[in-house]
Amino acid sequence: MTGQANGRTAATRPRIVRAAWEAFRERGYRASLEEVAARAGVVRQTLYNHFPGKKLLFGEVVRHATRSILVTLEGGESLRETLIAFGRALRERVLSPDGIAVYRTLVAEAATFPELAGHFFAEGPVATRERLAEVLAAAMRKGLLRRDDPAFAAEMLIAMLIEFDRLRRLLAPAGKHPAGDHKTEAVVDCFLRAFAPRDSGKKRT
Amino acid sequence: MTGQANGRTAATRPRIVRAAWEAFRERGYRASLEEVAARAGVVRQTLYNHFPGKKLLFGEVVRHATRSILVTLEGGESLRETLIAFGRALRERVLSPDGIAVYRTLVAEAATFPELAGHFFAEGPVATRERLAEVLAAAMRKGLLRRDDPAFAAEMLIAMLIEFDRLRRLLAPAGKHPAGDHKTEAVVDCFLRAFAPRDSGKKRT
DNA sequence: TTTATTTTGGACTGGACAGTCCAGTCCAGA
DNA sequence: TCTGGACTGGACTGTCCAGTCCAAAATAAA
Numbered sequence: 001m002t003g004q005a006n007g008r009t010a011a012t013r014p015r016i017v018r019a020a021w022e023a024f025r026e027r028g029y030r031a032s033l034e035e036v037a038a039r040a041g042v043v044r045q046t047l048y049n050h051f052p053g054k055k056l057l058f059g060e061v062v063r064h065a066t067r068s069i070l071v072t073l074e075g076g077e078s079l080r081e082t083l084i085a086f087g088r089a090l091r092e093r094v095l096s097p098d099g100i101a102v103y104r105t106l107v108a109e110a111a112t113f114p115e116l117a118g119h120f121f122a123e124g125p126v127a128t129r130e131r132l133a134e135v136l137a138a139a140m141r142k143g144l145l146r147r148d149d150p151a152f153a154a155e156m157l158i159a160m161l162i163e164f165d166r167l168r169r170l171l172a173p174a175g176k177h178p179a180g181d182h183k184t185e186a187v188v189d190c191f192l193r194a195f196a197p198r199d200s201g202k203k204r205t
Numbered sequence: 206m207t208g209q210a211n212g213r214t215a216a217t218r219p220r221i222v223r224a225a226w227e228a229f230r231e232r233g234y235r236a237s238l239e240e241v242a243a244r245a246g247v248v249r250q251t252l253y254n255h256f257p258g259k260k261l262l263f264g265e266v267v268r269h270a271t272r273s274i275l276v277t278l279e280g281g282e283s284l285r286e287t288l289i290a291f292g293r294a295l296r297e298r299v300l301s302p303d304g305i306a307v308y309r310t311l312v313a314e315a316a317t318f319p320e321l322a323g324h325f326f327a328e329g330p331v332a333t334r335e336r337l338a339e340v341l342a343a344a345m346r347k348g349l350l351r352r353d354d355p356a357f358a359a360e361m362l363i364a365m366l367i368e369f370d371r372l373r374r375l376l377a378p379a380g381k382h383p384a385g386d387h388k389t390e391a392v393v394d395c396f397l398r399a400f401a402p403r404d405s406g407k408k409r410t
Numbered sequence: 411t412t413t414a415t416t417t418t419g420g421a422c423t424g425g426a427c428a429g430t431c432c433a434g435t436c437c438a439g440a
Numbered sequence: 441t442c443t444g445g446a447c448t449g450g451a452c453t454g455t456c457c458a459g460t461c462c463a464a465a466a467t468a469a470a
Binding site: 217247248249250251254 | 446447448449450
Binding site for chain 2: 426428430
């Protein structure tokens, strides 16, 4: 069923998913299917032509949103540049309205959708940590960082980049959201001091 | 109304609040008043004898829970000891089932109860950061830490202590929750390296 | 043009739940 | 013992919503 290359259908389904994401993003799983249908410019029954029920639609939407939050990590000139680029990309995605919304929704519904929450956790934070840890491990081997547990180091950097600002956006959206690039750099420098090679007496400008 | 020193009433009201907290903790704001009443060993109407409605009951319960999560910070022998004691206390509270539950509930309901969420943010994370920042500022004046923005430093320490483990508990409760005291110490040492005084070429063990 | 599929619109069921009302019961203190 | 305030039990309203069914209209493809 629900063949997906039929012209009208092919156009309808993505519209539904997009509309559903908007609705869930703003109102959480509370959002009614009526609301989703209205946003998609479609009637409620049509939703059931494409998805067996609300739960499955929610699952599809969340997986879609999860994918769109993933962060890339590419090498730069120096370790510091690489980490700063990573930090900016991470903060941009995670602290964006979509990033905050998907986080909020999954935290709220983790008890109802444990597999979805676990999937998000594994594909998001854990995968990001893993990839960052590889970069850090390489840097450790090159003597650019003190030898330590790369996964631990990665957790520390990610935590410092995100934690407090995400909290603010989650709980006090009215408040100001200051400091962008400057904060990223400050955190990366802080991280580099914490994990500087043991012997090095060097100081960076 | 709802006089509170009347024997039966005085015993009933706290029982309701406790029952409500249990219900909201497990099922979020979804929890029905029927469920709360059953847990309190009381009939639904009795709830309305003490609270004007679900929202107000929820508010009372959340303020109560917020208060119980607050972290103390007392000076110890050395800065390191002080921070480790703080780290342990913070992690114990924030990562406890109650800490996770109140966080989850408020993140989920922040749109519906913005004042409650804002209150929690201000009384919890922000207040904690502020108190920690004072300790750090004092240490900076004594030359025990590099001169830097104490609020920023406090954010970094708190983030490192909590972030990833909270995420795990929120999203993948089935997974293992390893590392306790050891992690606190590792984080504090990491923090002390990051904010060591600029000139000091000392190395710890 | 014909045909198969999708979409529409509207009606209906069943369930959950907040909030209200009221008559009757229980109990602590005067 | 009496009495007022608190609790009980049950019924009732209004609302919201997921999910189902169906006949009619629209539309794309053969």
